[in-house]
Amino acid sequence: MKSLLVSSIEKYSGKSAVITALGLILREKGFKVGYFKPFGVGTTRISNELVDEDAYNTASVLNTGDNMEDVCPVKLDRPYVEFVCSVDPVALKKRVMDSYKRISEGKDVVLVEGAVEYKVGRALGLSDLDVSSALDLKSLMVVKYTSDFVLDGILAARELFGERLKFVLFNQLAGYKKVYVKDITERFLKRKGMEMLGTLPYDPLLAGLFVTEICDALNGEWLVKSKPGEDVIIEEFLIGAMSPPSALKYFRSVRQAALITGGDRADLQNLALETGNIKCLLLTGHLEPPGTMLGKAEEKGIPVIMVADDTLTTTEKVDEVFGKARIKGDAKIRRIKELVERFIDLKSLEVLNRK
């Protein structure tokens, strides 16, 4: 049995996405795949069971058949400081070791997901650093390429992880930096004893949110519902405050977008329905739009959501949820798998080399 710890320097770097893709690919190749997340902080209640939401989603997709209590044995169910003060680290560690043992049974590969970022859980002895040494795991660092300075972050982590930090994968790359990262970073990492597995491009679909997710986040009211089974992914947002002729240019240069505009801006709403790139209308200010527009939206199957907040507040709320999109739904899962297959050098991962 082989295991790999997937860790990150920053939060929301794409660990779950990478694990999901790797897990599916490995399974296709005939491996029995296990999934383990020692410490979860995103605790929520699903069908009356206390679970880590992220772990729950990943485990459901990979369908490993393990008990959720073992998949994520330690869940943060109270404020962190209180948690740190009230639990027995030795007992926690034992729980993690026991669960890991059960998860590993009969598996060819276990993919271990780190906490928020590699330092989180240090106070409990459950950080990625602790886990990698306790379970003796090689680590794959998923790095969101926010700027060139991420290199320093990787080096600092390497000093702490030591030899166990073996692989690096850059995520969400776009534009001219792609070439740079390939040419320069690869050489640099090699010199420092690490191996670059590849770079995943920024993908608007993966970063996108489902219309239902947006509606929930904004506490919106459905005026026109999505067609059943057609929950669309929104990749970008547009704020409609200009005149229709000026707006047209923006409406045209987006794809899979949602328009945030006042409920009274029938001119922009009607224009948005015609352009085809706008897949959802978010009407602000709790202003009811004209019936003619709703009729047309219904006809075209474009969901319309009314929210009570003004346009500015709505935009802020949307910004808040964007960039934290989860890998949910077949389209996103298919896409991340495609990207990993295409851009990641899977041969270098020793876990794949033999059963």
Place this chain on the structure above:
Amino acid sequence: MLDQFFNPEGIAVVGATPKEGKVGNTLLKNILSFPEQVKGKDNTKQSVRIYAVNPKYEKILDAKCYPSVLQIEEGVNLAVIAVPAIRVPEVLEQCGEKGIKNVVVISAGFKEAGRGGAVLESELIRISDKYGLSVVGPNCLGIINTHTGLNATFGKATPPEGNIAFLSQSGAFALAVIDWSKVASVGFSKVVSLGNKAVLDECDFIEYLAKDDETAVITMYLEDIREGRRFMDVVRQVSKIKPVVVMKSGRTEAGAKAASSHTGSIAGSVEAFSTAFQQAGVVEANSITDLFDFSLTLSRIRDVKGGIAIVTNSGGPGVMAADAIEESGLKLAAFDRRTMEKLRDLHVANFYNPVDVKGDADSEKFGTALGIVSAAERVGAIIAILSPTAPIEFDKAGDYVLELNDKKPIIPVFMGGETVMRAVEGFKKHGITNYFDPVRAVKALCAVDKYSESREKVSAPPPYFKVDRKAIKKLMELREREEAKMGIGVEGFKVLEAYGIPAPSYGKAETTEEALGIADRIGYPVSMKIVSPDIVHKTDVGCVKLNVRREEVKETFFEILHRAEKYTSARRIEGVLVQQMIEGGKEVIVGMKRDMHFGPLIMFGLGGIYVEVFKDVSFRIAPLSKDDAIEMIKSVKAYRILRGVRGEPMSDIDSLVDVLLRFSQISMDFPEILEADLNPIKVFEHGKGCYAIDFKMIMGERK
């Protein structure tokens, strides 16, 4: 086809009722007032059969009543429906089964009423398609043919007979116009309230009315145009035969917004509408007054061959008219020597144009002067202005106008109240409008002049260049495979190359090595610019460097990226464009926006940073003919700059014409290109051509 709407042999009024005040009651009454005998196609007389449909009655007023159209034994070729919206689909199905092809749906409660209504309207369209029905409405007032006496509306009045056909997208406005027409003595040939235009729209009726002998002018009030290209094609043809006068509301931002929530229409650009109207030969009116002033004048005057003459008994109003003539672009006629001599012999105060017969002139003297002027060679039309001085008898003066009007069109401006009334009534009988305000008279004449000018215009077909379409197709396929969304940036230059639009040599660099390699190939100095969809005004943020020498390339590459990263995320930066340096020349812009209604709207203007301030631009809807391209360039004020100011050499206009034509062809060949800009184009002196320095393009889904 549509003829049966206006000349039906059997009419069914579905939703007729004996209850006074109901739509179904007034409608039936109006239809029953249809004269019993009408002319058939071969001028024989035949009677029109009228049936009421309502399951609750056996007879309503004088009409036999049936439970549904299916029970009517004889043939029906026009059904007028006034049942509640929810029942309309069922009635339409029955019309289809019965073989009634022409239907007017008066009922409201469709698209205009919201979601449930929109569903009903789709249903209405589906049934119409299934049976091949022609449907007017829904949500309309109905139709009128004054010449047969058919009034299938629920209005209380019927307009007088005339030669103007009136189409209205607003039922309420149509109702008001019909009511007013009696008082104003404005006659109509046909009236159609278009309603929601679910099936038939203005284009269908314009085509029909073009062939209608009783119609001389087609007049319309529109709130939106659904099929812009078809509208242009139809009007372009029809306006060669008879004038099409249009008042289109929602021309401003506020108006468009109001129209949008009213009809659900999308606001097109103001430029696109007026350009389309101009190119198609529409006579555009901006107010109700203009709409009918223009229509009435055009119904009797088709062109003005020569200048305008003014004959007046009062200096002031004569001057007012002269001002208006110059302002509107018309010309005051210059009299020939003989005319002037005759006028001088008549002892008028001024025998030049405007002719002033003086305040002491009586009607005879005024009439004689009018006669002399109407016989003058270079006079195309006359404005006859009279103030109610003591010697003037308006009836007599009016007779002169009526008598001489056949020689040269005369527009009477008899100014006054009660004293001019009888003369004005006399004019009306002959379809002549009298104006109190000379400016209105001039405006109406100006409309005639514009119409005749556009009617006479012969445009050559747009040229077609041999181009490399495959290169562009390849580029588009490449873009589709690209997962991340990016507008077409540097790759766009390939489009220009394929279409023979000259541009400087270039290359896109992502590393310094690449930048040097490209610059070495092009030759020094070069220009370097950022490539990012987020940075539109590159110069403003210091992302354009000109005259870069070899030793500066690396440093400049970093500087540009560094500046750009302050402005946008590195993720949205594609690299640096290295371009051959083009120095000198005058800057112009060519742009294209695909209008939602009319298609590619091509723009031309002088370039530079002040372009947004001066807005000195001209528009045409593609495809452009060579004449269009030349007109576009000549119609901007900055044309004088291109022609050369103070001894400057003339710019290479021909090369710009060529670019406009090729650009127009790109816009026609690739509907997926939604917007594109050549900004700036540098044009050099005659014979030295022009270069497109920058090119931007927004693409939509592939068609």
